[in-house]
Amino acid sequence: MTSQPKKEDLLKAYRIMKEIREFEERIHIEFATGKLPGFVHLYSGEEAVATAVCMHLTDEDRISSTHRGHGHCIAKGVDIHGMMAEIYGKKTGTCGGKGGSMHIADLEKGMMGANGIVGAGPPLICGAALAAKLKGTGGVGVAFFGDGASNQGTILESLNLASIWKLPVIFLNENNGYAESTGVSYNVPTPNIADRAAGFGMPGVTVDGNDYFAVYEAAGEAIARARRGEGPTLLECKTQRFFGHFEGDAMTYRPTGEVQNLRQTKDCLKIFASKVISAGLITAAELEAIDKEVLALIEDSVAKAQAAPNPTAADLLTGVYVSY
Amino acid sequence: MNNRNKDNPIVGIIANPASGRDVRRLVAQASIFPTVEKSNMIQRILSSLGCVGVREVVMMPDTGGITARIRHAQETGKSHFARNWPTVHFLNMPIDDSEIDTICAVEQMVKLGVAAIIVMGGDGTHRVVAKVCGKTPLVALSTGTNNTFPEIREATVAGLAAGLVATNKVRAEEVCLRNKVLHVDLNGAGHEIALVDLCVSSECWIGTRALWQPNCLKELFVTFASASSIGLSAIAGYLHPVNRWAAYGLRILLAPPGEGMFTVSVPIAPGLIEAVGVVELKEIHPKEICAFETHRGTIAFDGERSIEFNGCDRPRVWLEMEGPVTIDIDKTMLKSAEDHLFVHHDDRGHSYNRNKKGVPMRT
Numbered sequence: 001m002t003s004q005p006k007k008e009d010l011l012k013a014y015r016i017m018k019e020i021r022e023f024e025e026r027i028h029i030e031f032a033t034g035k036l037p038g039f040v041h042l043y044s045g046e047e048a049v050a051t052a053v054c055m056h057l058t059d060e061d062r063i064s065s066t067h068r069g070h071g072h073c074i075a076k077g078v079d080i081h082g083m084m085a086e087i088y089g090k091k092t093g094t095c096g097g098k099g100g101s102m103h104i105a106d107l108e109k110g111m112m113g114a115n116g117i118v119g120a121g122p123p124l125i126c127g128a129a130l131a132a133k134l135k136g137t138g139g140v141g142v143a144f145f146g147d148g149a150s151n152q153g154t155i156l157e158s159l160n161l162a163s164i165w166k167l168p169v170i171f172l173n174e175n176n177g178y179a180e181s182t183g184v185s186y187n188v189p190t191p192n193i194a195d196r197a198a199g200f201g202m203p204g205v206t207v208d209g210n211d212y213f214a215v216y217e218a219a220g221e222a223i224a225r226a227r228r229g230e231g232p233t234l235l236e237c238k239t240q241r242f243f244g245h246f247e248g249d250a251m252t253y254r255p256t257g258e259v260q261n262l263r264q265t266k267d268c269l270k271i272f273a274s275k276v277i278s279a280g281l282i283t284a285a286e287l288e289a290i291d292k293e294v295l296a297l298i299e300d301s302v303a304k305a306q307a308a309p310n311p312t313a314a315d316l317l318t319g320v321y322v323s324y
Numbered sequence: 325m326n327n328r329n330k331d332n333p334i335v336g337i338i339a340n341p342a343s344g345r346d347v348r349r350l351v352a353q354a355s356i357f358p359t360v361e362k363s364n365m366i367q368r369i370l371s372s373l374g375c376v377g378v379r380e381v382v383m384m385p386d387t388g389g390i391t392a393r394i395r396h397a398q399e400t401g402k403s404h405f406a407r408n409w410p411t412v413h414f415l416n417m418p419i420d421d422s423e424i425d426t427i428c429a430v431e432q433m434v435k436l437g438v439a440a441i442i443v444m445g446g447d448g449t450h451r452v453v454a455k456v457c458g459k460t461p462l463v464a465l466s467t468g469t470n471n472t473f474p475e476i477r478e479a480t481v482a483g484l485a486a487g488l489v490a491t492n493k494v495r496a497e498e499v500c501l502r503n504k505v506l507h508v509d510l511n512g513a514g515h516e517i518a519l520v521d522l523c524v525s526s527e528c529w530i531g532t533r534a535l536w537q538p539n540c541l542k543e544l545f546v547t548f549a550s551a552s553s554i555g556l557s558a559i560a561g562y563l564h565p566v567n568r569w570a571a572y573g574l575r576i577l578l579a580p581p582g583e584g585m586f587t588v589s590v591p592i593a594p595g596l597i598e599a600v601g602v603v604e605l606k607e608i609h610p611k612e613i614c615a616f617e618t619h620r621g622t623i624a625f626d627g628e629r630s631i632e633f634n635g636c637d638r639p640r641v642w643l644e645m646e647g648p649v650t651i652d653i654d655k656t657m658l659k660s661a662e663d664h665l666f667v668h669h670d671d672r673g674h675s676y677n678r679n680k681k682g683v684p685m686r687t
Contacts, residue, residue: 005528190359191388191421192345198356205532206345213529221350233350279528279620279634 010276013055013212014287017047017269018294019080020071024243026298027070027087031247035306037089038100043071045242048268049174050075052215053142056223060139062110062128064121066174067102068241069114072144076111078104084301090308096319097311119152121145122171126158129167133229140168140226148179150193159200159234168226170219173236174209180245181253197234209239210268213275240266333440333490334380335373335410336433336460338426338453339366340445340467341388347532348470353595357467362444363393365465365479367406369442370394372483374408377491381410382436384429387419426452434460439490440651442482446471447555447626451519454505454648461489461500461649470594472520472553473503473626477653485656493665499655503568504547505647508623509640510631518625519648521546521557522641525629526621533628538598542618544576545608545641555627558590559600573643575614577603614641 024044031040043050046068054075057063065072073083078094086093087101094104105113112128115121125141132139149155150173162169173193177184190196197204205222207214215237222233240262244251251259276282339362348354366383373381385391391414397406417428430453433441442463443453450464450473463486464474488494506522509515524543525535535541535556548568549560560566560574581587584601591597608614616639622629623639633639660666662682679685 185387189389191341191386194345195356195359197349198358203349204345204356205347205350207347207532211529211531213531214533217529217531218347218350221347225350236345275529275632279632281528 005281007281009055010282011286011290013051013216014269014272014276014282015290015294016051016054016075017212017272018290019297020044020047020050020074021269022294022298023070023074023080023083023301026302028243028247030302036087038087038102040070040087040101040247041068041245042241042243042247043068045262045266045268046174046176046209046239047071048212048272049172049209049215049237049239050144052212053170053172053219053223055216056220057110057140057142059108059110060132060137061141062112062125062132062139063142063144064112064125064128065114065144066121066146066149067114067116067118068146069102069104069144073104073106073111073114076106077109078106078111080297081301081304082106084298084305085308088305088308089310090305091311091315092304092308096315098315098319119145119149119154122155122158122169125169126161126165126167129162129169129226130165132168133165138227140170140223142170142172142223144172144174146179147173147175147177147184147188147193148182150175150196151179151187159196159202159232162232163200163202166229166231168229169232170222170226171232171234172219173234175236175238176241177238178241178245178253181249183253192236194234194236200234202232202234204234204236206236206238209237210266210271212268212272239268332379333492334382334436334438335378335486335490336430336436336438336441337366337369337381337383338429338433338441338443338445338449339363339384339386339390340426340449341386341390342421347534348536348593351534351536351596352470352593354470354593355468359389360393362467363390365444365467366390366394367397368479369483369486370406370409370412372480373487373490374410376484376487376493378487379410381412382433382438383412383414384425385414385417385419386425387421423448423452427456430456434458440486442486443474444479445474447473447520448628450474450648451517451626454503454519455517457648459649461496461651463651463653470555470627472550472555472557475653481657482653484660485651485653488656488660488665489651494656494659494663496651499652499659500649501569501652502645502649503647504573505644506545506547506573507642507644508625508631510633511638516623516625516630517647518545519547520626521555521560521624523556523624523627524616524618524621525624526618527629528621528632530622530629530632533624533630534593535624535627535629536593536596536598538578538592538600539580540621541578541600542621543616544578545573545614545643546576547573547643547647549574554591554594556592556624558592559588559602560605562588562590563602563605571645572607572609574605575608576605577617579603608643610643610645612642615639616641 102116125143129141194204579601581599
């Protein structure tokens with residue numbers, strides 16, 4: 001990693017984080033109107049993690065996601081208009097309006113899909129990483145999963161398989177402190193989920209997920225290591241979500257004032273902005289210009305999604321069977 | 325629990341559950357130090373303290389499982405070894421899972437008048453302890469790789485040394501030493517310290533905190549430098565070793581390899597031997613104020629990037645001789661042997677004299 005970051009990369013990172021934030025905050029509002037079918041799980045507060053990791057990736061690299069997948073999708077370059085339409089269940093959505101929030105995918109961008117099954121992503125990424133290794137593409141796979149998922153057998157099996165086959169995988173744990181409503185200190189016996197890495201013979205690192213630069217640095221090293229053929233890494237990013245597990249969650253399990261305090265003290269966008277402005281690399285005006293553009297983009301995506309047609313009866317069986 | 329009492333000295337124990345998870349596990353070959361082993365070390369320490377007459381210990385609580393195991397052993401009475409332990413009290417304090425916990429715990433221990441504090445952690449943990457421990461003697465135990473200030477020692481012996489000093493069986497004045505410390509002031513508002521080295525890096529951000537890329541290293545200040553150590557101070561150690569008690573430190577201007585006066589290859593992290601360019605090396609003396617030549621970057625204290633600064637900041641650094649007090653374990657145990665503190669004379673009618681070397685010989 002160079003000591004002097006490029007300005008365009010910093011602006012790009014901020015734009016992506018802002019797109020994720022505004023996308024989620026708008027979904028929060030639209031969901032309350034009752035217009036969105038299905039459930040949504042919002043990523044607000046965790047933007048630095050997906051963004052910093054995906055800044056190192058190309059379309060050749062694969063990521064798997066979770067039920068809380070909007071941030072991963074945007075960071076990986078999935079079209080925001082297509083995402084919004086998909087969440088609205090419209091024909092112009094990334095999956096034709098038939099998958100919804102938890103199934104947004106774009107294989108062209110290397111996004112293997114948000115996933116409603118807890119812990120289902122890492123085995124998929126092991127497969128993608130094995131393919132990359134056998135084909136010699138130099139591609140890597142990043143498997144995002146949460147603190148609750150870290151206890152799933154699928155995760156442990158994936159860690160083991162990736163280690164013994166030396167797969168180019170980064171197991172990216174987003175430890176936001178809650179598995180639905182269960183606190184991580186209750187269901188994980190070690191202070192850090194990265195502590196488990198040693199049992200699988202791979203390096204385990206824990207970083208502050210609210211600091212874009214900490215995640216960027218650590219992810220960069222893990223991805224470079226994977227590309228060199230040195231095997232997998234377990235990278236734990238300690239972060240937090242500003243909303244409930246799902247929209248409609250009353251969050252009675254969180255202390256009073258916790259979210260408000262987090263928005264004031266641990267907001268990764270504010271931390272990023274403060275650092276880059278203090279360093280004299282970017283001005284507040286430049287960031288404000290991005291803010292306006294992003295808000296306009298999100299507004300446009302909502303308008304287009306609302307105006308888009310619904311899937312028809314003829315669309316019911318498309319994408320279900322394979323034609324030989 | 326009673327406050328400090330010559331007849332009932334209290335010993336404090338600080339064990340950081342969070343050390344050993346940084347990026348050096350990825351970019352170097354740093355090992356991890358399991359929490360279970362930290363807990364085992366504490367149990368060995370408690371056995372030793374009990375053996376030399378310490379009856380009360382205070383510990384920093386944690387959520388990492390260290391204190392839970394101690395509580396379990398103490399409260400269930402199932403551990404054979406726990407029978408001779410001192411009574412362990414856990415400080416009443418909120419747990420933040422950050423260095424705030426260490427600061428809070430040490431402040432409470434100092435207020436209680438503990439006779440010694442056993443610190444288990446890396447350079448970072450010891451730096452935090454040093455900020456608030458005053459003149460309370462420390463036993464500095466390393467838990468991990470890449471540490472220079474604390475020692476890698478068998479905990480049993482460290483516990484004996486701490487207990488001997490705490491109970492005044494070995495006088496602190498004979499075996500304790502005052503360490504040097506580097507102070508940094510940023511714009512006259514608050515300051516930080518470093519126990520071993522302070523490095524100015526061109527890295528813009530604190531990021532993952534560790535420093536492992538030689539091209540980013542710009543300036544290095546050290547309190548002491550050993551050719552046997554690992555980390556940034558080894559750069560100085562390989563050029564001009566300075567022992568812990570010398571009345572000066574060093575300042576070194578660095579450059580990418582091949583761009584200075586000469587290049588030195590040093591182990592800057594476990595398993596990572598890198599070439600570093602050296603432009604200039606000179607001694608610095610206590611209270612001599614130094615300004616940075618670099619105008620933007622980060623300041624790393626004992627190997628951890630901690631402060632980001634830019635052209636508007638005016639950092640100043642200086643060396644002081646009045647740093648934390650540490651117990652020299654070797655000196656303490658040697659004194660205990662010379663004074664036969666662990667020797668019990670059997671009453672079997674044998675007589676003996678000491679020879680010229682002081683060795684007891686049967687007559």
